[in-house]
Amino acid sequence: MAVGFQDYYEALEVPRTASQEDIRRAYRRLARKYHPDVNKEPGAEDRFKQISEAYEVLRDEEKRARYDRLGANWKAGQDVSGADGFDEAFRSSDGFGDVRVDFGGGDFSDFFEGLFGQRGGRGGARGAGGRAGFEGFSMRGGDQEAVLELTLEEAATGGKRRISLGDGRDFEVEIPRGVRDGQRIRLAGQGSGGAGRGAPGDLYLRVRIKPHPRFRVQGRDLYVDLPVAPWEAALGAEVPVPTLSGNVTMKVPAGSSTGRRLRLRGQGLPSPDGSAGDLYAVLAVHVPKRLTKKERELFEELAAASKFDPRKGR
Numbered sequence: 001m002a003v004g005f006q007d008y009y010e011a012l013e014v015p016r017t018a019s020q021e022d023i024r025r026a027y028r029r030l031a032r033k034y035h036p037d038v039n040k041e042p043g044a045e046d047r048f049k050q051i052s053e054a055y056e057v058l059r060d061e062e063k064r065a066r067y068d069r070l071g072a073n074w075k076a077g078q079d080v081s082g083a084d085g086f087d088e089a090f091r092s093s094d095g096f097g098d099v100r101v102d103f104g105g106g107d108f109s110d111f112f113e114g115l116f117g118q119r120g121g122r123g124g125a126r127g128a129g130g131r132a133g134f135e136g137f138s139m140r141g142g143d144q145e146a147v148l149e150l151t152l153e154e155a156a157t158g159g160k161r162r163i164s165l166g167d168g169r170d171f172e173v174e175i176p177r178g179v180r181d182g183q184r185i186r187l188a189g190q191g192s193g194g195a196g197r198g199a200p201g202d203l204y205l206r207v208r209i210k211p212h213p214r215f216r217v218q219g220r221d222l223y224v225d226l227p228v229a230p231w232e233a234a235l236g237a238e239v240p241v242p243t244l245s246g247n248v249t250m251k252v253p254a255g256s257s258t259g260r261r262l263r264l265r266g267q268g269l270p271s272p273d274g275s276a277g278d279l280y281a282v283l284a285v286h287v288p289k290r291l292t293k294k295e296r297e298l299f300e301e302l303a304a305a306s307k308f309d310p311r312k313g314r
Contacts, residue, residue: 008054008067016068020059027055042217043182046206141192141201148173148185148205152212155179156244156269163205173205178270181209181217214242220277221268227286228252241281243267250281258285 009016012026033039034048057063146165154161158177164170173185184204191201209217216223226241236254240247241264250262260283268277288295 007071008057011050011054012058018058020061023055023058027051027059031055042180042219043208046182138198139195140198141194143201143204144191145184145204145206147208149208149210150175150179151210152215152217153244155181155207155209176272178220178272178276179207180269181207183207215244217269220271222277222279224279224281225284226250226262226281227284228256230285230287233257233283233285241279243279252283256283256285258283 190203267279
């Protein structure tokens with residue numbers, strides 16, 4: 001299962017060559033679409049936060065320039081791309097920007113001395129050869145984020161999944177049963193490497209549940225359209241209803257109309273506490289597009305005999 005890295009340009013749906021006006025327009029459009037006061041869909045609030053974070057960086061020329069150079073590591077310490085005697089080469093993988101510093105024969109201690117100066121403690125002190133000692137220096141690596149796409153069935157059942165990142169790394173990930181769209185899974189220590197003795201950052205997998213061809217998700221509940229024939233709706237019937245684990249039989253009460261919701265308890269998405277949402281079958285009465293001669297005779301007979309008026313009182 002492959003996952004792609006998420007970057008700020010992708011979040012705003014603009015190319016890396018986008019102008020500031022393009023970025024502003026994209027932000028306004030997406031913010032209106034995903035603002036929590038307007039969009040109540042699961043994951044909309046997380047998407048809005050992602051859009052806002054991306055805009056805060058890309059609208060600022062200095063921050064944007066740092067992000068373009070360092071990718072996901074742009075927050076992790078000082079940009080040293082202009083230090084004398086050192087050349088930086090960058091490898092970008094789907095928006096992550098792993099940074100590789102090519103020292104070209106320079107001295108590692110002198111490099112950090114130039115950054116932090118001659119000071120004791122965490123910055124190090126001058127040692128016997130005139131070089132700074134940086135044994136105590138540490139800087140935590142930056143966190144990274146990738147998008148993990150799951151089917152609704154995979155999200156419901158959870159379990160172990162093998163994923164491949166764009167930079168060639170593979171992981172076996174334990175996906176919680178009932179994970180929700182927008183939820184993040186933390187892989188401790190799998191982010192950017194730290195400097196000195198600094199610990200590596202973390203890798204966060206943001207779950208994105210693919211649209212399902214049959215089910216609609218609202219929180220932990222699922223909705224599915226259930227077509228029924230006119231006589232099934234009028235007389236009542238037992239009909240098969242799809243669930244995530246297969247078909248079950250449901251009784252349609254006599255006198256049902258289009259739009260009526262029938263509930264199957266516990267057939268929705270599971271929760272961490274072991275409970276589960278419900279599944280709602282929404283009835284839709286379907287009429288044959290072409291009637292046989294016998295069907296037409298029977299419908300005409302029903303029309304002549306029935307006193308039912310669906311528009312009465314409206």
